[in-house]
Amino acid sequence: MTEHVSVATSPGTPARRTATPQDDDADVIVVGAGPSGATTAYYLAQAGLNVLLLEKARFPREKVCGDGLTPRGVKALVAMGIDVGPGSGWLRNKGLRVIGAGLRLEMPWPELGSYPGYGLVRTRASLDETLARRAQAAGAKLLEGVTVTGPVLDDAGQIVGVAAQSEAESSNSGHPERSRGATQVFRSRVIVAADGNSSRLSVSMGLRKRDDRPLGVAVRTYYTSPRHDDDYLESWLDLWDGDRLLPGYGWIFGMGDGTSNVGLGLLNTSAAFGNTDYRALLKRWLRSMPEEWGFVEENCCWPAMRLAW
Numbered sequence: 001m002t003e004h005v006s007v008a009t010s011p012g013t014p015a016r017r018t019a020t021p022q023d024d025d026a027d028v029i030v031v032g033a034g035p036s037g038a039t040t041a042y043y044l045a046q047a048g049l050n051v052l053l054l055e056k057a058r059f060p061r062e063k064v065c066g067d068g069l070t071p072r073g074v075k076a077l078v079a080m081g082i083d084v085g086p087g088s089g090w091l092r093n094k095g096l097r098v099i100g101a102g103l104r105l106e107m108p109w110p111e112l113g114s115y116p117g118y119g120l121v122r123t124r125a126s127l128d129e130t131l132a133r134r135a136q137a138a139g140a141k142l143l144e145g146v147t148v149t150g151p152v153l154d155d156a157g158q159i160v161g162v163a164a165q166s167e168a169e170s171s172n173s174g175h176p177e178r179s180r181g182a183t184q185v186f187r188s189r190v191i192v193a194a195d196g197n198s199s200r201l202s203v204s205m206g207l208r209k210r211d212d213r214p215l216g217v218a219v220r221t222y223y224t225s226p227r228h229d230d231d232y233l234e235s236w237l238d239l240w241d242g243d244r245l246l247p248g249y250g251w252i253f254g255m256g257d258g259t260s261n262v263g264l265g266l267l268n269t270s271a272a273f274g275n276t277d278y279r280a281l282l283k284r285w286l287r288s289m290p291e292e293w294g295f296v297e298e299n300c301c302w303p304a305m306r307l308a309w
Helices: 035-046 071-079 124-137 200-204 278-286
Strands: 026-031 051-055 091-093 095-100 103-108 119-121 141-144 146-153 159-172 175-193 216-224 232-236 239-241 244-246 249-254 259-267 305-308
Touching: 026 035, 026 159, 035 051, 035 124, 051 124, 051 146, 051 175, 071 119, 124 141, 146 175, 146 200, 175 200, 216 278, 239 278, 244 278, 259 278
Parallel strands: 026 051, 026 175, 051 141, 095 232
Antiparallel strands: 091 119, 095 103, 146 159, 159 175, 216 259, 216 305, 232 249, 239 244, 249 259
16 A cells, blocks of 8 residues: 655654555565565465565665575575575585684584575575565565655554655666655554664664674675685685784685675674774785685676675
């Protein structure tokens, strides 16, 4: 259901509107079509609920991530009926390789009856769209290019919907231009905030990050590399720049398509958090890698992207 309102709601500001329910009011609105939001929408739709899934971007879209899935993640995909078999675009891995303190350990995924014995790799651009389309196939209504700007409250202060703006595209001299359209109101009995680490919707409802949980920042990019078909996810616990130990941890995940996902992360428990150039840190770490791996500037095929989580 969409209800056009005359005054736009500023981001993070609750709107109070009295609206007449429409035929297509949702039982549940899920804000954010990342893995958690899309999976939530899938199962709610499977249960017969009328689900509206709102995503501010348009698929496919990028997210900073290592792109690796453990057997627990694989089980979740299989349970949703997603084809992860040979030829379906997923690269399987045997386990986790850990490098640190002068040691190199290869730990195969455990053989458990309740979980697959393998992990998977796939780009987030592909994974996220696959999950969102799966939610659609289950009956959820997916709206892309819709940015939620704040909650809609009833007279008792309870959330009864969200205000949002849809992305509008126009062409000027042959060049597409995107802008925000008029504010709309979407109403439902339940709203799920799955809008990422910052979760503006949660913050606007008075919820705050738990201070007892760490905050991390990661940066990653892709390189063409002969290591693209590695059958282990590789985690580096020590990051070296010559004889200097750098803060954080790193990873190298082969993508199976001629490229490797290479990145590093840093928690706010480190003294270097907040005053580190993460892209420069990544370059310094990769200088210590064997030349034949190809992690050099001319083989970089994607800009380094940064994300907090």
